[in-house]
Amino acid sequence: MQKSVLVPHAHLPRGHRARHVLTSTVDVFGTAHWLLAERAPQPGGDALPVDALVVSVDPDGNVELTELSAVRTRWPCLDRLPDGGFVVAASRVHRYEDASQVQVFDALGREITSFSVGDAIEHLLVDEEGRIWVGHFDENPIGIRCWSASGRLVWTSDDAGIPGLFDCYALNVSGTVAWACPYTDFPLVEIRPDRTRRPVRVWANRVRGAQAVAVHGDRVAFYGGYRTDRDRLVHGEINGTSVESTGVGLLSLPEDSAPGRRRVVGRGSRIYVQAEPFTTWGVFDLST
Template sequence: MQQTALVPYAHLPQGHRKSHVLTSTVDVSGTAHWLLTERAPQPGSGGVVPFDALVVSVDPGGNVGLTELSAVRARWPHLDRLPDGGFVVAAARARGYEDANQVQVFNVLGRETSSFFVGDAIEHLLADEAGRIWVGHFDENPVGIRCWSATGRLVWTSDDAGIPGLFDCYALNVSGTAAWACPYTDFPLVEIRPDRTNQPVRVWANRVRGSHAVAVHGERVAFYGGYGEERDRLAHGEIIGTSVESTDVGLLTLPDGLAPGRRRVVGRGNRIYVQAEPFTTWGVFDLSS
């Protein structure tokens, strides 16, 4: 089976590698971010004891930026940067609908400007170029996919959007102001453009099952991941009519040819970013190349 190696992309600077990595991501502009603390968040009587954290950012040119965030409250956080230079941090798990602090928005100085609730069981959280926050949920809270403003206003929801079998948002890709998804149980390829008045949602049937990341370039598609022995699968396809037709199947490896093992994945347009344990380095697969 043909193997495709990730290309090294971004590295956490050596001086920060003794810190505790809470999470990491790559934003819509291609800048990598790490959320760091001195130790893991500590549980308190009302949830998590608020803690200060440091975001280390490395842009595509290798320039490093630091942002200190005050009073973070997420034990298992998701992170992304907003177009104005601020950050959004969200707790993957929430206690209930009374938890108004699940999502925290910080300005460029690291101070919280707003907080709101989006629902339990966050699988993906990605901001777009317009500053909207896309959230995909897993099946313990099968509300599907939603898009929020940075002040907590619901902008778009998959409710009644005609997406078949949407119980778990396995894969979510946000690029520009659009989102692509590949949800469980039917695993269709879904394009979502809330600003498009004519057909804001388009759906293509797809036979590739279990993928946790998707990349799209024109009519070409790549799905990464799968069940069991297909965990490292990289499946290529082409959008033809109402479906995605498979063209090739191989494996995606680390730059050294090894399997990634435990990993994070982020889909952005034609790219899939992969970060393997110990989560200090990002590699990239670019469908356009």
């Protein structure tokens, strides 16, 4: 079985590792971001809101710090806007918290607006135009939606004809295009909301349970799966109406050990993987 090794991408500077990592991501331009708090959140513990620090490391290794005031969630999703601001969203939300679920901060860390996108966020990714793509999991099976940074609904999967869209297992946002691989049927889905003709294209797919997907031309890679397939990497080719598998392998960390708990982010041809203790991002690039 072929083994692919993650290439080191970004590291949280050691001077910030004493803080707790609330969450981390890689934005559409390849910059890694860590949202840090003084200590780990406890259910029913510390009062909200809290101040937090975003540490950003760009592909050249340059470090930028942004202090966010009054973050109102203990279990956040994070991404950066093209203008330097940030989006922080509560992945789970109670009804009385809906109006403030998503907080949008400017480049100076000041909150400028808030709105709701719905409970059970699986993925939150910002595209190059500053639109916020949200994929939901099955405790709120409303599919995939795209929002403006001001809270306007731009696109919804409600009438898109995506089969078996019950849980957005994998979501990839690159440029202004989104790719998805949703449960229960796991089709490969391309979404181009700006295209007037066929904004959504769907290919049948036999790979089940992938947590991330990468696309480069007619080539595709699916990462993850159920049980013993959690480190699986399946290569495929888009042919007509389906994806045909061309090989199955494993994706491992640079030190040649399989990742345990991890975060994954899909961006075009790239799959970024971050394993515990969540201080380092590695990358697999389908285009190389």
